[in-house]
Amino acid sequence: MADFLQVELVAADRTVWSGEATMVIARTVDGDVGVLRGHAPMLSLLTQATVEITEPESGGVVAAVEGGFISVANDRVSILSERAVLAEEIDVTAARQDLEAASAIEDPEESAAAVRSAEARIRAVEKAG
Known part of the structure; x- marks a missing residue:
């Protein structure tokens, strides 16, 4: 198993952020979800809210997303949104x-x-x- 999550935050026009993380927190239509290594596979709709990505050494990344999807499988997290912008x-x-x-x-x-x-x-x- 990988030491970290592989995370990609992608907007319609660009890759907003890509890298390794220890945790991802996002707001779905069913509520907030936290993703750590070993998380069960998941596909969910995002709401207009923030996404928090905790990096292994430098702290974290916060972005605002305007809906979209979050996909989790095999320690890979893909966040796809029409519009996403870093704080x-x-x-x-x-x-x-x-x-x-x-x-x-x-x-x-x-x-x-x-x-x-x-x-x-x-x-x-x-x-x-």
């Missing part, structure tokens, strides 16, 4: 402005999605802080 790439001021603007959107579903997206980016920055 250090997020402009928190813009995310807070997006959160304020989301409340003015008339369509309730569109407003809720915009709120979740902005909140996920803000949380990613706070967790990485």
